[in-house]
Every structure is written in structure tokens, then in C-alpha cells.
Amino acid sequence: MQEINVCVQGKTYQYEKGTTFLHLAQAWQDQYEDAIILAVFNNKLIELGQVIPGDGDIAFLTTKDKNGRRAYRRSVVFLMQRALQQLYPDGTEILHVEHSLGAGYYCRMEGRKVIDSAWLENLKKEMLALVEKNLTIEKKTMKTEDARKLFAKCGMQDKERLMHYRSSSNCNVYELDGCLDYFYGYMAPNTGMLSYFALYPYEEGFILQFPDKVTTEVAPFAPANKLFHVMQASEQWGADMGIPTVGALNDAVCAGKTREIILSQEAYMERRIGALAERIVADPDKKFVMIAGPSSSGKTTFSHRLSAQLRALGVTPHPIPLDDYYLDRDQIPLDEFGQKDFECIEGLDVGQFNEDMVRLLKGERVLLPTFNFKTGKREYKDHYMQLxxxxxxxxxxxxxxxxKMSGSLPKESKFKIYISALTQLNIDEHNPLSTTDGRLIRRIVRDARTRGTSAKETIAMWDSVRRGEEKNIFPFQEQADEMFNSALIYEMAVLKIYAMPQLLAIDQDCPEYAEAKRLIKLLDYFLGMPADDICNNSLVREFIGGSCFNV
Structure with missing residues (x-):
């Protein structure tokens, strides 16, 4: 009997050649609090259904890990697709997974007019029956051309269009109880571990809700109505442009429509910024425009463009970065890891900010601070202001x-804006494009250009950035008076040209390699688009360079 040597948790074990990762995962499951769903072999992500290829180091990922969570969600979508196929074998009702919303996905059914609790309960019952059977989710390799024909026959036009631009002659598809589909990323080994989900009717579709922090409980569904409607408006505009998916964008690039796409998108964004400025100016009580959003949302360019529109309407905007109210660096509180927490509100001098703003509102002349990031101290020089x-x-x-940041100011004096890059494109019918991935790619490109930070370093700090966003930004987004989507329909095709070389430079031995490989695969779906026709006030210029603003 031939054996292989594998190292798990620092110890080496011998297993029979031909053993699967699933077999090992089952043997090690009692060492983990959450369900094991993926493996890492010699620093590469791998599915549990695969045979261990030889000697090497093995680690396991559970449904609590970010890649494990992604795999779980994809697999539940596949589970739902199979259940729908059983309920409607004629293929007249087509599932579309449109975008994430909190701890769930917003879905709609093409061909179905009414989606109510009774219909969803029937769908859930069918899904749970498949969970009970513990069916294998099997990866298969097909000729790309055969996959295109398969998806065309199944009515999955978005997938067919996507495959048209695949450079490889082969592609991986997944099979579940006779149902074939393509997914961006790794999958669970079987349906038996997919029992935690819920279905809720919402707007014209429904929410497929997943667990969040606790992997054995479905997260409560708290509708983010403002966010949803902004995303829907952006998706509708993309559909009106004839570019709802990555494949459609690639079609437009091939047809030589890049300039048309850029001009239309920039005009649409400028029109929205102008309408926002008009709304602010229409209320003379509004003296404080408060702008917040997660990393790489384009806050700086947006504030410049909004200021330009405000000036055009006869008012004088004055920028004030909240960063100028940082406490001196030696006073910054520590996080749970013992590191200085520059993103917590306690790191700002909230009292001084409120005092200064109240005095300005009264018409007084106020000396405002400037934070010196080189010395790590707040400075008072000659920055006087009077409104x-x-x-x-x-x-x-x-x-x-x-x-808490502006509690002393009258509510009627403030206009709050939440800005984020809410990607309106989908990869295909069942694979939404993550808005978080879009922001990460933006940041990789910008940080390399402006800070000399490598893609490896940006990826390494991203989890910390995300924790700060989930704590300090996302809980307050629905309190905004207006939400602004800064995503550009063409930007991933442009960012690809800048991001790809940086991602490819990450060595396989690095902990960030798996994430880099995942992003490379994502960008590989897009045809590259040159930046020549992008105007110098475009929001994407904040990341690729060439902006007329100081960003």
C-alpha cells in the first residue's frame, strides 16, 4: 500500500494514497467548532472532494472563515437552483441572484409574478429535502465550447455570453443530482452541510438569508431599504444601457463602444451629483454636509465634484476632513489586538469638533486644527473660518x-451622505459581483501608486479594514439622507490593467496568495479597457492617477 505524508496542525501523519481531503476533514472535525468546508494544501485553496495529490501541509477552513463562508453561500445557491429545477422542470422560471444585502442575497425569478411566503416555504421544503439526502456536489471539467452550448440550452444566456470570452479551452462546472452549473469559486463537498438558510419575500423578489457571525444560526433579516433601492436603480441603469453583466460589458468593448460607455457613465454620475447639490441648496438650514463611506469609495473625488456643483448653485463649500480632529497619536486607544485603533470614534476629539462646529453655526470666527500625520500631532496655525x-x-x-460625532449640532443643519461603490454588474445569473472585491481592487491600484504599498500588503491589511467598516460605518448607513453609488460600470475593465501585474507578483508561498489568485480569476472575466478616454475629474482617476483633484 502506497502512503503519503501530510502535516496537519504541526504533526505529520501517513494516509493511504487516494485519500480525499473530505476523509481527513471528517477525522479532524471534532477539533473545530464550526463545520469544515474547504482545505488549504501547500498554501492553495482546494475543495474537500479532491484527492490529496501527495505529500504536503494541510489546513482546514470552516464556514466561519471568509473563504469558507463564500463557499457555503455559493453552494446554497446551487442547492436552490437544483430545488427550482425539480419544482419547475420545464425551465420556464429562471433564477437571478442579483446582489448581496446584509447577510443575504437578493434574488428574483424571471417568469414568476407572485413570490409570497407560501411559495418560498415550498421552495425551502424542497431545498431541505436535498440537504437530508446529503448529495455530492461534484466538480467536472468540460470543453468551454460544450459548456457554452449547455448553458444556452438551459436558458442561461449570461453564462453563455461569459464563456464566449474565456481564453481557456476547458472550464470547471459543478453537478448536483443531475443539475449542472458554473460558479465563481470553490464549493462545499455535499448538500448535507447546507441546512442553515432562510427565505423571505422582499420587494419584487426574495432574500436568501445566510448565517453571519454564528454559523449554526441564520442571521436576522433587517431590511436595508435605502441601500437596496440605490443598488436597484444602478442595476436598472446598467440594464437600460444594455450592460447588466460582465459578458455584456465585454461585448460592448469588442464592439468598440468604450468611449460611449465612459461618456454615458460619467454624464449619469454628474447628473446625480448635480441633483444632490440642488437638494442640499434647496434647504437654507443645511450648513453641514456629512460624507461617510467605506474604504476606496471615492469619497475625496466625490466631495470635490459635489463642491463644484454647490459652487455652480451660488454657495461656497469649505472642506473639513474629520481626520484633522484625530487625537495625538500617543493618545489613540488600542484595539483587542493591542494595536492603535485609528478607526474608532474614540480616536477623534469629538468634544472639540462639536464645540468648533457649534461656534461656526453661531457665526463666530474659529481657529480650526490640522493634523500633521508626520509628527502624529494636531496643530493650530492659521486656519481660521467663519461661516x-x-x-x-x-x-x-x-x-x-x-x-455621536455631531450630536451637538441641530439635526436640521446636517445633510448626511453615505457613499460606497455598489457594483451594478453581475458575473452571470447566479454569481453576483462582490462590491467588497471592487473596493479592494480599487485600493490595491491606488495604494501601489500613491503609497508604494504592494498588493500583498494591501490584501494583508484588508481584513482589519473590513472589521473597522463593519463596526464604524455600516451600522449607520441607513441613517443617511442620501446614498450615493460611486461604482462605474466600466471600472473593473480599466482597473484590471493596473491590478493584474501587482497580483501576479505575489508568490505562492505568501499567505495572501490564495486571495490574489481569487482576484486574478475575477479580473480574468473582464476584457481590459484603456483609460485614454476617461476625463480627469472621473472618480476612477482617484485610483489609477491623472485626476485634476488633489487626491
């Missing part, structure tokens, strides 16, 4: 929506 009748302060910072 006139037609003056407005444009205040930007991650805590701008938190009422």
Missing part, C-alpha cells in the same frame, strides 16, 4: 454618519 450666509461645510470622514 457666511451662503457658506456650507463639506465634512468627510468615516464617522460622519454617527450621531
Amino acid at each position: 457666511g450666509k451662503r457658506d456650507i461645510l463639506v465634512i468627510e470622514g468615516i464617522h460622519g454618519l454617527n450621531e
Whole structure:
């Protein structure tokens, strides 16, 4: 009997050649609090259904890990697709997974007019029956051309279009009880571990809700109505443009429509910024425009463009970054890891900010601080300000929506804006494009250009950035008076040209390699688009360079 040597948790074990990762995962499951769903073999992500290829180091990922969570969600979508196929074998009702919303996905059914609790309960019952059977989810390799024909026959036009631009002659598809589909990323080994989900009717579709922090409980569904409607409006505009998916964008690039796409998108964004400025100016009580959003949302360019629109309407905007109210660096509180927490609200001098803003609102002349990031100290030099009748302060910072930050100011004096890059494209019918991935790619490109930070370093710090966003920004987004989507329908095709070389530079031995490989696969779906026709005030210029603003 031939054996292989594998190292798990620092110890080496011998297993028979041909053993699967699933067999090992089952043997090690009692060492983990959450369900094992993926493996890492010699620093590469791998599915549990695969045979261990030889000697090497093995680690396990559970449904609590970010990649495990992604695999779980994809697999539940596949489970739902198979259940729908059983309920409607004629293929007249087509599932579309449109975008994430909190701890779930918003879905709609093409061909179905009414989606109510009774219909969803029937679907859930069918899904749970498949869970009970513990069916294998099997990866298969097909000729790309055969996959295109298969998806065309099944009515999955988005997948067919996507495969048209695949450079490889082969592709991986998944089979579940006779149902074939393509998914971006790794999958669970079987349906038996997919029992935690819920279905809720919402708007014209429904929410497929998943667990969040606790992997054995479905997260409560708290509708984010403002966020949803902004995303829907952006998706509708993309559909009206004839570019609802990555494949459609690639079609437009091939047809030589890049300039048309860029001009239309920029005009649409400028029109929305102008309408927002008009709404602010229409209320003379509004003196403080508070802008907040997660990393790489384009807050700086947006604030400049909004300020330009405000000036055009006869008011004078004054930018104030909340960063200028940082406490001196030696006073910054520590996080749970013992590191200085620059993103917590306690790291800002909230009292001084409120005092200064109240005095400005009263018409007093106030000396404002400037934070010196080189010395790590707040400085007072010659930055005096006094608000006139037609003056407005444009205040930007991650805590701008938190009422603790501006609690002393009258509610009627504030106009709060939440900005984020809410990607309107989908990869295909069943694979939404993550807005978080879009922001990460933006940041990789920008940080390499402006800070000399490698893609490896940006990926390494991203989890920490995300924790700060979930704590300090996302809980307050629905309190905004207006939400602004800064995503550009063409940007991933442009960012690809800048991001790809940086991602490819990450060595396989690095802990960030798996994430880099995942992003490379994502960008590989897009045809590259040159930046020549992008205007110098475009929001994407904040990341690729060439902006007319100081960003």
C-alpha cells in the first residue's frame, strides 16, 4: 500500500494514497467548532472532494472563515437552483441572484409574478429535502465550447455570453443530482452541510438569508431599504444601457463602444451629483454636509465634484476632513489586538469638533486644527473660518454618519451622505459581483501608486479594514439622507490593467496568495479597457492617477 505524508496542525501523519481531503476533514472535525468546508494544501485553496495529490501541509477552513463562508453561500445557491429545477422542470422560471444585502442575497425569478411566503416555504421544503439526502456536489471539467452550448440550452444566456470570452479551452462546472452549473469559486463537498438558510419575500423578489457571525444560526433579516433601492436603480441603469453583466460589458468593448460607455457613465454620475447639490441648496438650514463611506469609495473625488456643483448653485463649500480632529497619536486607544485603533470614534476629539462646529453655526470666527500625520500631532496655525450666509461645510470622514460625532449640532443643519461603490454588474445569473472585491481592487491600484504599498500588503491589511467598516460605518448607513453609488460600470475593465501585474507578483508561498489568485480569476472575466478616454475629474482617476483633484 502506497502512503503519503501530510502535516496537519504541526504533526505529520501517513494516509493511504487516494485519500480525499473530505476523509481527513471528517477525522479532524471534532477539533473545530464550526463545520469544515474547504482545505488549504501547500498554501492553495482546494475543495474537500479532491484527492490529496501527495505529500504536503494541510489546513482546514470552516464556514466561519471568509473563504469558507463564500463557499457555503455559493453552494446554497446551487442547492436552490437544483430545488427550482425539480419544482419547475420545464425551465420556464429562471433564477437571478442579483446582489448581496446584509447577510443575504437578493434574488428574483424571471417568469414568476407572485413570490409570497407560501411559495418560498415550498421552495425551502424542497431545498431541505436535498440537504437530508446529503448529495455530492461534484466538480467536472468540460470543453468551454460544450459548456457554452449547455448553458444556452438551459436558458442561461449570461453564462453563455461569459464563456464566449474565456481564453481557456476547458472550464470547471459543478453537478448536483443531475443539475449542472458554473460558479465563481470553490464549493462545499455535499448538500448535507447546507441546512442553515432562510427565505423571505422582499420587494419584487426574495432574500436568501445566510448565517453571519454564528454559523449554526441564520442571521436576522433587517431590511436595508435605502441601500437596496440605490443598488436597484444602478442595476436598472446598467440594464437600460444594455450592460447588466460582465459578458455584456465585454461585448460592448469588442464592439468598440468604450468611449460611449465612459461618456454615458460619467454624464449619469454628474447628473446625480448635480441633483444632490440642488437638494442640499434647496434647504437654507443645511450648513453641514456629512460624507461617510467605506474604504476606496471615492469619497475625496466625490466631495470635490459635489463642491463644484454647490459652487455652480451660488454657495461656497469649505472642506473639513474629520481626520484633522484625530487625537495625538500617543493618545489613540488600542484595539483587542493591542494595536492603535485609528478607526474608532474614540480616536477623534469629538468634544472639540462639536464645540468648533457649534461656534461656526453661531457665526463666530474659529481657529480650526490640522493634523500633521508626520509628527502624529494636531496643530493650530492659521486656519481660521467663519461661516457666511451662503457658506456650507463639506465634512468627510468615516464617522460622519454617527450621531455621536455631531450630536451637538441641530439635526436640521446636517445633510448626511453615505457613499460606497455598489457594483451594478453581475458575473452571470447566479454569481453576483462582490462590491467588497471592487473596493479592494480599487485600493490595491491606488495604494501601489500613491503609497508604494504592494498588493500583498494591501490584501494583508484588508481584513482589519473590513472589521473597522463593519463596526464604524455600516451600522449607520441607513441613517443617511442620501446614498450615493460611486461604482462605474466600466471600472473593473480599466482597473484590471493596473491590478493584474501587482497580483501576479505575489508568490505562492505568501499567505495572501490564495486571495490574489481569487482576484486574478475575477479580473480574468473582464476584457481590459484603456483609460485614454476617461476625463480627469472621473472618480476612477482617484485610483489609477491623472485626476485634476488633489487626491
